[in-house]
Amino acid sequence: MIVTRFAPSPNGMLHLGHAYSAIVAHDLARGQDGTADGRFLLRIEDIDGERSRPELTEAFREDLAWLGLEWEEVPPQSSRLERYAAAAERLKSEGLLYPCQCTRSEIAAAARQTGPEGPVYPGTCKHKAFDPGVPAAWRLNIAEAIGRTGPLDWCDDLAGLQVAQPELLGDVVLVRKDNPASYHLAATLDDAADAVTLVTRGQDLFAATHVHRLLQALLDLPVPRWHHHALVLDASGKKLAKRRGSASLADLRAKGVDGKDLGTELRAGRLAGVNSLSQV
Secondary structure (H helix, E strand, O other), X not given: OOEEEEOOOOOOOOEHHHHHHHHHHHHHHHOOOOOOOOEEEEOOOOOOHHHOOOOHHHXXXXXXXXXXXXXXXXXXXXXXXXXXXXXXXXXXXXXOEEEEOOOHHHHHHHOOOEEOOEEOOOOOOOOOOOOOXXXXXXXXXXXXXXXXXXXXXXXXXXXXXXXXXXXXXXXXXXXXXXXXXXXXXXXXXXXHHOOXXXXXXXXXXXXXHHHHHHHHHHOOOOOOEEEEEOOEEOOOOOEOOHHXXXXXXXXXXXXXXXXXXXXXXXXXXXXXXXXXXXXO
8 A cells, every 4th residue: 555645844834836746646646536445645744843843733724624635644743753762872872973063154164065955064073072061963974873873775666766866965963952753754754654655755855765774774673665746936947935934825815726626737747836846
C-alpha cells in the first residue's frame, strides 16, 4: 500500500505551490477520484517556534477540503518532541554530533564552498572548546557518519536510482539553537513513525534526501521511495513562497474560485495566475 503525506508548517497561509504538492501526494496514494487504496496523510509541522500559528491549521484543513481532497490526520510535530530528543541523544552518544556556536554571519564569512542549501559549514566548531554559556546547535559529523554506514543509495520515482552524497550539504544542523529538531531530523523521524512509503515533495528538497538517507541508516529506520515533483513558478520564473506574498488559497476561496476546478487545472499544468511548472 502506498502511504504519502502533506506536511505544511503553520507559519503562513497555503498557496498554489502547496496545493499542487498536496494534490500530487493525494493522487499518488488515492488517485484523482479518491478511490485508490493508498493512504494520504496530513501532518502539521508546528515546531517552528514563535513563527508557528496554531490558528492556521484549521485553514489548512479548509483548503484541502476545498480542493476536493480526503486525508487522514496524524499527530503534529509538537507531540513528537521526545522522539526527536531520543534520536539526538543516541547520535550524540555515538559521537556523531558536535555543538556549534557559530552565527550565520560567521558561517557565511568562513565558508569555502556553497552547497544546495547555501554556504557549506567549514567545521569551525568541530574541534573547538564548547562554551556552556553560549547557545549551541548540534551538527552531524558527515565524514564520521559516512565512515560508519558506507555507500548508500536511494530511489526517486522521477530521477531514478541515486547514490547518496550527504557531503554535498556538509555538517548539517540536526538540533537547532531555537528548536528541538531541524527539518532534516524531524521529517526523517516523522516519515518513519507514520509509515510513509512514498515521500512526495518539491524539487527544491531533492538534495536534502542525501542527508535523510544517511539518517535512516544511522537510526535504523525504514527506507521509503521519493517523488520530487516540479515546483509552481510565478510569472517571473520564481518559486511561489509565503515570504514573497504569493496569493493564498484562502484568498482564492474568498473570491469564489472553485477548488475542484482549480485542482483540475493544476493537474493539467494550466496554472491560473502563475506562469508554469518547473521542469522535472
